[in-house]
Every structure is written in structure tokens, then in C-alpha cells.
Amino acid sequence: GISSAEVPKTPLEVKLQSLGKFLGIVALVVAVLLVTVKMVIAFLGDGSESLVDVASEQFMIAIAIFVAIVPEGLPIILVITLSLGMRNMARHKAIVRKMKAVETLGSTTIICTDKTGTLTKNQMTVRRFFLGGDSWEVSGSGFNPATGGLVGSDGKIDEDGLTNLSARLDFRLATSCLGLCHNSRIFKDENGYWGAIGNPTDSACAVMGWKIVGDVGIHAVRNPRQFEYFFDATRKRMSVIHHWEGDDWLLVKGAGGMMDGLFTHKIVENKVVPIEQSDLDVYIQENRKCAAQSMRVITLAARKIPPGCDLDEVEEIEKDLILLGFVGINDPPRNEAYDAIAICKRAGIQVKMITGDQSTTAKAIGIELAICDEAHEIISGKELLEMDDDELESKVEDCNIYSRVTPDEKMRIVSSLQSKGHVVAMTGDGVNDAPALTRANIGIAMGIAGTDVAKDAADMVLQDDNFANIVKAVEEGRKIFNNIRNFVRYQISTNVAAVALIVISTFVFQWELPLTATQILVINILMDGPPAVALGVEKRHGAVMDRPPRPTDEGLPDLKDMGIIFYLGAIMVIGTLMIFYVSDGPLITSDTCTKPFAYIDGNEFISPFNGEVVFYFDSNGNVACDEQAWQVYAESSFAQARTAAFAVFIIFQLFNVMNCRSSSDSVFQLGAFSNTAINLSVVFSMGLLLLFVQGAELQLPFSDVYLGKLLHTTVLPWESWIVLPAVASVVFWFEEFRKIFFLDFLKPNKLI
Template sequence: MHPTGTDPLVPGGGKDVAVGAASGANRGPAVRELAAGEVFSALDTSRRGLSAAQARARLERYGANELPRAGRPAVWRQLGSQFTDLFAVVLIVASGITFLAYALEEPRDAGTFQLAVAILGVVVLNAAIGFAQEYSAERTAQALEAMVPHTCRVLRGGERMEVPARELVPGDVVVLEAGDAVSADCRVVEAHELAVNNAPLTGESNAVGRTADPVVAGPPLEARNCVFMGTDVVSGSGRAVVFATGAPTEFGRIYRLAAAAPRQKTPLQLQVASMARRVAGAALAIGALMFAVRLPTGESPVTVFVFALGVMVALVPEGLPATLSVSLAIGVRRMARRHALIKQLLAVEALGSTTVVCTDKTGTLTQAEMTVTQVWAGGATHPVTGVGYAPSGEVADAAPVRELMRVAGLCCNARLIPPAGPGGREHWRVLGDTTEGALLVVAAKAALDLRAEEAAAPRVTEFPFDSDRKLMTTVHKSGAGYQACVKGAPVELLARCSDVERAGQRGPLTGEDRAVVVAASDALAAQGLRVLAVARRELDGPRPAQDEAESALTLLGLVGMLDPPRPEVNDAVAACRRAGIRIVMVTGDHPLTGEAVARRVGIVRRPDPVVVTGARLDAMDDEALDTLLAEPSELLLCRVSPEHKMRVVTALQRRGEVVAVTGDGANDAPALKHADIGVAMGASGTDVARESASMVLLDDSFASIAMAVRLGRSVYQNIRKFLVYVFSSNIGELGPILAATFAGFPLVPISAVQILAIDLGSDVMPALALGAERPEPDVMDRPPRSRRERLFSSAVVGRILFLGGIQALGVCAVFFWHIHSSGIPFNDFTEDSPVYREAVTLAQGGIVLSQFFVSLAVRTDRQSILRVGLLSNPALLAAGGFGVALMVAISYLPPLQAVFNTAPLDAGDWAVLAALGTLPLLADEARKGWLRRRADRRKGAPL
């Protein structure tokens, strides 16, 4: 890589040229001080760009164009951070105090030592799980990031091609267009209304014009003839020569300063941390209370402390941090497999509560393979055959429209890429705008050789398309004069036309002619076609003003093209409707085109949708817009600009909606950032859009949004499922201890060591399996979750108390039934009493078996477990089976009996425990049935 502060490229000829910040090491003028023509020789390149061999050599010399990865903490630091979790700290302190108690007590009790070791073992095991999951999550994130390629367009040997951004080298000639992210520091050598947004470097988001003219020496970021890595092209087009890549860029300098900044936690992480503090505080408070209650009874302080410690351990969900990590990691992976790349954990939360989706039409609802199906000129329509980007098909009676096709083809920046042959790409594709690609294809179908036409009429200047004019104009040398080729929206272009061409003859465009053209445009749009108008004008010079080039035009005709809907979108739209999610189409197309596509995919089903144009939005104040959005109508926004899109998103959020917005262009970036969920297109979207979004659709399909919402809802549900599971089992552990205290029983029904065995053997693994639970069948049949709803909602707390209370009652019943049936007074029981050992074994076994059935119960919120299938989560069954097997071993193996103070149970005991264990499952099935019946009654109620 280049040494920092020195020239990244020493050009041939022996002359050093400064290309970075001013430095004493630089011995020549900086490239920004040179004329555009001198830049090529200074950087040892040419207008045709580098050859393939030169590019390879420079890539080896200067290295990949990428920033150094942020240094990952050492393994020992990553592992050590697992011990700083609040739950871990509480348990470490408890273990230390227990070790101290063991050292001070006389005589020393081996059980106290075993408890201290067991608590410490829990901490170590939990840290190992958390470390493994964190490491796995990092690997997953790196793999997912690689799924979204960052590319740029360059000239190599005179040919425009798309290369990975990491392969850019000094001397490359980069082609810049609106929406592109700048991938290296470059000197502009050609600019056509070029403007960039330098906000990532300067913090100022205003578009700044760029020029190819030399500038005086000064700070690099003030050089108006340079563009820098990390910025984006707002408008216009141009070409620039790379002079710095990777770390020596201006962005690389800032990146190094920011790399060490701590990562901010997401709201979900903060919410879980707050929950951990409260749970830990409650555990300490209740443990202290139990210590205070038991101490006056005359027991030794160490014994009372061990008892209170058992209470505290019973309340601390040791495996919660690891389980949370697993659930989120699994959700992100599942979404990635369904073509939705989640860039922020916040997106997982918001997905579950999305109420409105503002979706683009092209590429999201449709296939983004524009195909010209009709050409209109001189009052006649010429059908076009063939589908897609392969130039196979024909234009009916092509001769009268060949000039229209020539002008449209010249006014394009896109390029057709043929199939790569055996083992490569199988289909034709377009490099650039898909609409322009369709024009290139139809020109080929009309038997036009556009390469020959471009050679005969070389382009001399360009006025790029922008969303205000809705036009694009190129100026070409044509014989002894010059010609402007213009294409754009029919309404805007028609207003600039003064003549019309029929059968090769130009004549004035009358009012009657205008009405005919408008009717033809509307007829094409009503068929769901995107319509472009094409015109030309003869000019006197190569550098006309934009107004001159785009006025007094001669209309050549109209082109109608179709972007067919994606076949999977209809089901996805229906799923969103069932989920209570409103879909608003936001498109720049003609209202008739937008409505036609919306009807095809199911967004519009009524005969009278509300269709609002950008002009109507401009006439509305905020109150009127709020009234419009409050109507429960099918809404289509057509002919809208990025400013309109942003305003609609803001108005929806003002109403309390959780808004997801799709976008693919640089002009969509403000709306993507402002939305609750910004969804960028991974295949066709610009780098700027992808950087602004919190989710990237790798296949650009609306169906992936619906699938991501479904998976996002399931992730949040799974987090709640294992919260219900873990905390209800904690109540099952705590209940018998509290009952024994207030009943005056001198010993604990379940010891701290037994609680730790339950938490490790019967809590952590099933909780992890619940984090991998598949979405419930009816997850998309429920309304969106309120954005104000918390993890511990009243419903969650109620279910914890419901299931935990049943577990606690069952365990208390079996424990005290066994104690009372012996006929031995409470005060005569000792820890070595066979009856007591059998009773605590029954209590531990009751908790373990109850947990197994509770894990089955919490798999669904409303659906019967029989509906989803008892065997549909084999990992959960295996985890539950492991917990039961461990309990059997603790009951029958002498070494474990000595550790846990247990005794063997007979078949009758196990039968009683199994019956009690099923009670939570049966009770919860009854609760779910009642909820389903209530929901059915509400659906059947008259409106």
C-alpha cells in the first residue's frame, strides 16, 4: 500500500506528482493543479484507461483498494468480556462468598465447596457459549457483507466494464453517474453537470459541483476537481482518474480515526441490559430477605447464607445472554437465506411492528427487465416481439421508426452485456439503466448497428436525466452540424416540442397533434406500459445551453415498454394484507401504469383506488396530507419525486405508523434513512442506497420483504418464548423454597447445587432450541406489534406467572405430600434423612419434567402444539431429553447422589411426576383454545 503522506503513484518519465495532501515529500504540482489533458500522462495512463496487464501489475504493487479491517480484540479479551455480564458478575461474587464461607466454617461442609465450584462452573460454561456465539456471529456478518458486491465502472483498454471496487488501482479511469458511490480518490477529467455529496467527509450534505478545470493548491477536500472515496454522485455524470486507493485516501484517514470508536448498543440490547439489572437486583433483594427471615431461627449463618444463595441462584437466568445471541444470529441467518441482509439489529425489532410499506414499483414488484412491446410514431403503432434483454425479436414495419430508434439509442449510457459462454453467465444483462437497456435492445431488433451510429455521430456533451426535468439530452456531431437527442416523460417532453416528424417529413406540431400524442400515450400507459417520448433538434454548436438544447424540439414518437410483475409478489402482497400491513405504491411512473401494475399484483382490488400525483401533493398542506393518509383507502402515489417520498414517510410516522420504505437510487437515500426500515435493492440498487438502508434485498423482490417481516416477527416472538420459559421455571424453583420458609420447614426443598444443575441441564439447551423455533403458521395473520410494546409486556408477565405458578404448585404438592406421608415432624428432618433425600429428588424431578412440557407449551402463543407438530422441533426434544436423562442419572448414580444429596425414585414416583409435569401444558392448551375462540367470535361479530 502507499506510505501515508507520500505520493501514491510515481508516474513514468521520472517526474513525481503530488496527489494527496500537501507534503514536504512532494516535489511536483498536485494533480488538481494540472489541466485535464495533463492528468493522464502525470498518472501514467490514457483516456482509454489502463490495459488489463497494467491493472494487474498495479494491483500487485499498491494492494487492494480497501480499508484495513478494524482490529478484532484478542481472543483472550473476547473471552474475558464474557465474564463482565451482570449475571456473570453476580454469580462470580456469589461463588467467591461461598468459597469464603467454606474456608471459615467449622467443620467444613463438602456441600458448600461443591456449591461454590458449581456456581463458578455455570459462569465458565455460559462464557464459553457466549464466546462461541459471538465469534460465530462475527463470521456470519463478514460472510453476509460479502454477499453484497461493491462494484464500479471503469475504462480498461477503451472498453467500459464493471469491476469490483477493491480492484481499483491508481491510473484507472472511472465512469461516474448519478447514484454511484465513489470508490477511490480521483481527479475529475470530464464533468457534465457533475455534483457530489461530501457529507461523509465534511458533514455538509449539500450537493457540490465538480469541474474538470485545474484549481490552485489548497486543502485536498476543497479541490473542486476531485472526488473522494466514501462520497456519492448526486447528479450528472463524468469521468475521473484514480490517484489514491485504500488507506491513503482522505476517507481512509478519517476511517483510522473512527475505527477505535466504541460500537453503540441497539435498543433491544439496552432493553435486555435493563431487564438484567432489574432481575439481578430482585434476586439479590429476595436473597437478602430470605437470609434475614431464616437467620433468627437459630441456624448457622453459613447454612442460612447457602439457603439465601439458593434463592438468588434460582432467580438468575444464567443462560439468557447466550440464548439471546443465538436467537438473533439464527434470525439474521434465516433472513439471509431468504435474500434479506439485515445490517442492523434494530431492523429485526422494527420488522415485527411494521404497519406500512412504501414500495417502489420497478424491480421490487416487477422483474426489472424492461422490454419494449410497442413503438408509436406518425399515428401508427408498431408491435415488438421478444422478451427480456436478448436482442431476439423484431419490430413490425421497422422502417418508419428506425430514426426514432437511432435517436433513442444514441441518448443512452447503458450497455448490453452478452452471455459469458459455457460455465459463465447464461443470460444477457444490462450495465446501467434498465430503461435504456430496453431501448438498446429494440434498436437491435430494428436492425440498427448502434456502434456504427455512435461512430458516425460521436457524443460531445450531455445533460443527464434528473427527477425535476424528467429528461435526458445528449449532443452529437452530425455531419457539418450538431444534433440534440432527447428522451423523457411524454408530458414534459411534449411541452418542449414545436414540430413533429411523420414519414420522414417534419411539420409543425398543432394542438390537434398534441391531443393525438397525449391520447396515444395514455392508451399505452393504460396497458401497464412505461412510456417515453423521443425527440431531436439540430444545433449550431457543440456546447449549447441546456434550455436551448431542450426547446423547439421535433417529436419523433413514443416507446412503450413493459416490466412484468414478479410471479411471487401476489402471494407476498396477500400475506402483508393478512398481517395488517398497508402497502402504498410510490412510483415515478404514469398513474395509469402504476395502477395497472398494482392491480396485477393485488395492491389494488377496489374499483376506485386513490391515485395522487406529485403535483397534487405539492398543492396539499400537512393537514390535508394527514387527512389523505388517514383514509383506509388503497393509495397509489405516482409521478412523485424523492422530496415527495420523504414527505409522505414523515407524515406516516407523524401518525404513529412504523414505516418500511424501499429504494434503489441515490435520491432515495433520504427516505431510506428516515424510515423505520430502509430497504435497499441489492442487485439493482446504487451503493448509496445500500449504505443508507438498514436492510438489503439481495434479489430485489417484494416477496423478500414479506418473508423478512415474517421472520422478524418470529425472532421477537422467540425471544419472548424463551423469556417465558426461563422465568416460569425460575418461579417453579423459587416457589417451593418460599413455601418451605413460610411453612417452617427447616431445610430447603431444593438446594442451590440442584438449581444450578437444572439451569444448566434443563434451561440453557431448551432455551437455545426455542431461539431456533420456526415462525408460527398464523404469525402473518396477526396485527403488527406496537412500537411501544416492551419485552416484558403484561401478556408475557401474565403467562410467566400462569405457567410458573402451576409448576410451583405441582412441585410444592409432591414435596410436602412425600414429607407429610412419612409422619415425621418437621424438626426431626436432617439432610441425611432418606425421606428428605427422596423428597428433594422428587422436587428436582418435578421441576425438570415440568420444564420439558412447558418448553412444548411456549412454542406457540395461540396455535395448539398439535397443530405445529410435537416433533417439528427435534432440537428442543433432544434438549429436553438430555435434561430428563441428567435427572435420571442424578437420581440413580451414587457419585451424583453424593453431590446432589438425592435418592433413587421408583416407577410410581416417575408416573406422579410425569402427570404433574403435563399440567402446565394442558392448562396452556386450554388457555390457547379460549384465545382462539375469542378471536373467532370477534371475527364473526357484525361490523
């Protein structure tokens, strides 16, 4: 049942869980290491530093590290990106019910699909009628019973011919079975179009019956139903008892293979006589001919019900049957299914057809759609029952066609494929398909033929039951994962750079923190947020369906992305430290009267902040230092250096968002302005940055707090806004060099 079907974690859930653990461990190790080393140095030192002061200072650094490494905006960005993916898939008539399924589709390695209505048009029409050794073609199409009829070797059989055939008991029973053993309703709407409500196979049989016996509704009134044995997946047949020609007759319609051993009689010259093996051999031979032509074969049988039978015992009723014949039903493949399966092959996705049809029919459709070839081994439901789990696991990957499969066996197939490491998408429409849909990584219910139970159990519903739209959804899922991968690379590069900046500046250089915890939060949420969301709508991905599925054990980020992250992070850290250093940020932790970066030996130095003379000539002509003026200068310089570091770090990220649109293609190949969302997000973030910095002296409404005090920023000289972008652009040009130069040399096809 559904309750026993374990719901597997999605690939994205697994990757994000491992990413969270990785970042948490890194933050914990770095923070503990820094605090421990600092405490040990203070303990073993000369006692000039209080252990309490050191502990307090290192605690603040540890908080900054934890704030820096956690991608606070990632959950919001994921939700937005997956929601946009759901919208795009809905445009392809694929309604995603569970958001996590959007990305999982892109990880799919195997699609297990039904045949009828998914790979085929679900426009079933009877094309062959076999009866007691005689065979006729059936003309007409669709649900209009007024067109077409029986066609013999001499052409269409006219009214006189049908009258002659109706003298045969087996012909009358077979055509009445077609017209009575169903629960479909054939109708003509106000526009004159014929339609059907009910099971497609039932409807095709009902239309065929109408062509011979007339209006099946009127025929059912003349021959009232007494009892019904509903179709089920085990028996694979439907039986009804009707009062017909003065007696109660059992009329049976279903899969002939499931009736082996039930046929004991035939009709010869309007008399019921024992059946012979030669009759069964002819029936089997003709059955196989139809199946080889991709027809679904529906066997017709009957039995006169003697008085006093217990109608509740279906096994006792459905025995000693008269074999009448069969109809061959044609359901042509969808035109778009051919291309969709070819796309799956290019994308490294296996397509497995799981159907209730017999093996010959299933194989014929499989060959036509290039799912299998003539030499391909087909596994039937009966063979599945005889296999243990180990044997099934050894064969499940190589077999692409499963015939006469029950819903329980679908679940075994899914579980076996998952045990081999596959991400499985499974289609289904019936109530009994619900456990398999729940167990699959992606359960796909049919919107037209699907039951409410199947839809509730599924992750996605196909509005038009079209296999091609599954493939389109997989393509969309791959694009979405590319976007997720891009903005994870973008956000983690920010986090790695921020942590490295804190560690190097405080632990290696013994500087004051260049960025506060508040500034890091602003960077992670306000500044990185809009560009990361813009990466989530990137559309330039190349031919994603020409690449194999990504490995299920691939990390997020993977090794290649980690290399890029550290490469870009290193550039951003070096650039930010350089800006902090040349802005005299380190002076605050240096010895008094340490020379500023801009100071030229032997000259007087005037503070640009307040005009005070910091270094001057004494009475002997030597350079002297005003310690108080120096202290004021150092504090002012630190405030400006921290602001400059904050600003240049953000501008680095705004250039980096252009880099992260692709890990391989140049921005100029993608089109520098092709992603409007990124362009707008860069303008928005740059506008916020100017407000936070140049508006540092603005007072917040309804409070006495100034913006600069809240964010630890100060107003920068306007010329800084020429220098900072120039420095930050280095990360863009270095990454462009990597993409164009190295990939051009290392890749034989020049582009990844």
C-alpha cells in the first residue's frame, strides 16, 4: 500500500544536507582553532593581554565566521527558483504538485512509462476482427460508429452480408459481447462530433459493437444486464451476465493470455462443441500476427449460465468458456514520442515501457519507437513473479520492455532500479499504481486517464498524458539545477571569501576585523540576494539534453566548482585586503605613530579627515609625530578602510555574478546583457551600496540612529568610486581569462 512505500529523498535534499554539514564543520573547525590558538598565545605570553579580553574578542570573531559561512539567502533563493521552474513546467502541461520534484526531474536517469495514452495517442480503434477461423479488417476511425465496418477480401461487407453473418450464433455472441461488455458511453455532441466517456479499450469495443448491432445503449436495454464482474489487474478481464435471446449469458472480454485453461468449447454450425488443440493453435497464431502489428488483442468469450449458479463465485462462473475470437485494437504512437525518446537517448536517460499488453504487442511498439530491437529480451509479469529480488536486480537495467505487469510488480521494478543507484521517474494512472508512484523518485500521474488517488500520490501530473512533456519537464529540471548550481557557486564563493578575509586579517596579520557581522549579513542577504535570484532565471544553458545525467553522488558544489570558488575567492580576498591596507585600516592595531601608507619619508603629513598635522618638522628640522593627531587619524582611517573594504567586497560580487552565469562559457558568448534580471539586480545592489555608504550620515526615520552607525560605514570620497570598481573588475577579467584561454587550449571541441 501507499503507507508502506518509502518516499526517497530527492538528490537536491541530499546535496544540500551534505553542503550544510560541510559548511558547519568548516565554520566550527576554523572558529575553534582560531579561538584556541589565540587563547594559548595569550596564556603563554607576557600577561599584557587579559584572557577575558582575548576571549571576548575571539568570541566576536567566531560569530563573524559563523555569520560569514552560512548562506542565509540560499533557502529563499531556492524557493523562488523552484517556483519559477514550476511555472515554466506548467506551460508544458506538466503540473508539479511538490516543489522538490522540479529539480529531481533534472536528475532522472530512467523513465518508466506506460504505453497506452502516454507513448501512444490513446485513440483506440478496432482494426481486426477474428471469429472461428474467419478474419475481417475493420474500417473507420475515431468514435463515429456511422463510418466504417467489416471489410472482407471482396471489400466492405454490405447489409446483406451482415444479415448472413448474423445467422451465425458465434457472430451474434461476439458482436453482442462487444456491444454489452463495457461501461463506456458513446455520444454525439451538439456540434455533431462523436465522443466517448470511459475506458479507451471499452470505448473502442463499444464503437465496434455499434457498427454491427446498432446503438449499444438500445441494445443494452433489449438485453438487460443481470450481473457484472469488474475488470481488475489480476484477472485482466471484465465479465457481465446479460439476459440475451431468452437465456442468461456470461460475456467475457479481456487479455487472452490470462484465460489459458478456461476455454473448453467452440461454436460450429450454431452448436457448442468441445474445442480442439488445433483451434487454439490457430487462435494463438492469429493473435500473434495482430500483436506483431502493434495491436492490442482483446479476446472474446461466452458461456450460457445454467439456473441456480452462485453468481458471487467469479471463479465458478468464469470457467468452461466458449472461445469466440478476438478484436485487434490499434493505438498509434504519438508523433512527438519518436523525437522525445531520441532526445532521452542523447541525454543518457533510459526509457522503459511497462505495460499490461502482451509481450508481442509491447515489443512491436518498442521496436517502432526505438526503445528496443528485435533481439531485446522482454520480461513478463509472470516471469517477474518467479524472480527473486537478486535475479531481478541483475536484469532490471538491461530490460526496456515489461509486459503483463501488475501495479505491485511496478513497485518492485522501481525499487530494484533505485537499488542500482538510479533516479527513477514512474508514470501511472490507476488506484493500484499509487504505491509505485510514491516509491519512485518522481511519480507522474496522468491528468486525463489518471484517478484521483494516483494524482494525490504523484509528484507531477501530466495534463495531456503526453510522454513528450515528461522529457520537456526533465529538460527544464536540468536547466533549473544548472541555475541552482550557479547561484550556490556564487553564494559559497562569497562565504568562503568572507571567512578567508576574517581569518587572514585577524589571525595572520593581527588586524581589526575588516567587516563586521552586520556588514556580512547585509552582504549575504541584501547584496547577494537579488543577483542570486537573477541567476535562478538564467536561460542560456546550451544543449542540456545532449549531456548525460549528472552522477547521483556528485556534490553541490562539486570538485570543479570548489576549485572555481577558491580561485575566485582568493582574488576577492586579495583585492579586499589590498584596499583595506592602502586605506590605512591596519594602523588602528599598529604601534603609535606607525607611518601611514600614503606617507612619504621626510615630509610633513596632514590628515585628510580633519586637517590636523600628524607628522611635522620639529625645531631641529627632524620629522616628529603628534600622537594624539595620529590616533585620531588611525581611527578615522580604520572607519574609512572598513567602509572601502565593505564596498569593494560587494562590487567584487557584482562582477562575480556575471562570472557565475556559466562555469565554462564566456559572458561575451552568453551575451553581456542577455539576462535582464541580472542587469537590474546589479543596478539595484549598486544603488543600495551607494545609499549605505554615501548616505551614512542620513538619520533613519522615527529614530535617532544614523545609517552609517547601524552599518558601520562612513562617507567615502567620490573618487573612490572610480578606484573600487576598477579593482573589483579584476575578478571578472581573471575568470574570463580562465574560461577563454584555458578552455580553448584544453578542450578539443573548444567549448564545454
